[in-house]
């Protein structure tokens with residue numbers, strides 16, 4: 538494992554820390570994050586509002602997808618980190634047929650440990666008919682799988698997904714939340730190409746940086762570099778068009794991409810007013826800058842599974 542791989546894995550702690558802080562401050566509700574990440578460090582209101590917009594918009598699209606196929610689908614969360622969506626969907630009676638989380642072994646090991654220690658989480662994985670298989674880095678339960686794979690190793694990914702009984706004919710939604718940007722563009726393109734080729738009804742939600750060649754974008758890159766993380770995939774994050782191209786040029790045909798500033802403007806006013814009143818917030822300019830530098834892309838291949846024309850955030 539390279540030094541950069543270690544730094545990339547640490548970005549999960551960063552994301553979890555920011556989510557945990559925002560949740561404890563009341564930006565949104567999630568009873569599960571504290572099972573995985575307890576430490577919190579103070580974050581500025583614009584960071585917490587940015588994370589609200591990120592989590593809220595991804596979950597919105599994800600739920601629309603699940604409802605559109607009456608839950609008869611699979612979700613594959615790539616670079617899932619300590620994401621808690623599986624548990625939250627369960628509470629909302631919106632569980633898909635199967636939910637698969639993928640990350641590096643070092644990350645899945647810590648997630649496995651946290652799940653083993655919490656009866657509340659383990660209990661939700663139980664079914665009358667199937668035993669839960671737990672190893673140091675992986676979990677296989679009846680509707681939940683946590684697997685340890687480097688996403689750059691497509692053969693290994695394919696084998697491990699097989700072990701999760703993935704059905705390539707079922708509508709399958711892949712999610713990557715701030716993940717592809719940490720991979721070399723050739724590797725992320727191979728992954729997108731492989732999914733489009735192998736799956737019959739695939740859909741994809743991608744959230745990550747955009748507009749990285751302006752001054753603020755360069756500052757973001759420098760900031761991460763100083764902490765040891767190289768954004769190896771930044772070439773695909775130059776603007777909205779490069780985000781669209783990476784899908785269209787790799788086998789996908791319905792691509793929608795929006796800057797987070799536009800997603801935020803589309804949120805109901807009661808929500809944005811509540812968010813902006815939660816803490817002393819006087820850096821609207823900084824929030825706008827941040828939201829200008831992230832985007833949400835939702836994609837499908839074919840038309841059945843994820844009719845993007847029907848969905849507006």
Ligand code: SAM
Pocket residue numbers: 545546547548549552553615616617618619620639640641644686687688689713714715716719720
């Ligand atoms: N998706 C989670 C979220 O938004 O809370 C975690 C995001 S974190 C910024 C990026 C995650 O992607 C980390 O957990 C990291 O280990 C994972 N990741 C990045 N490159 C990966 C690769 N090649 N294989 C497996 N996981 C990877």
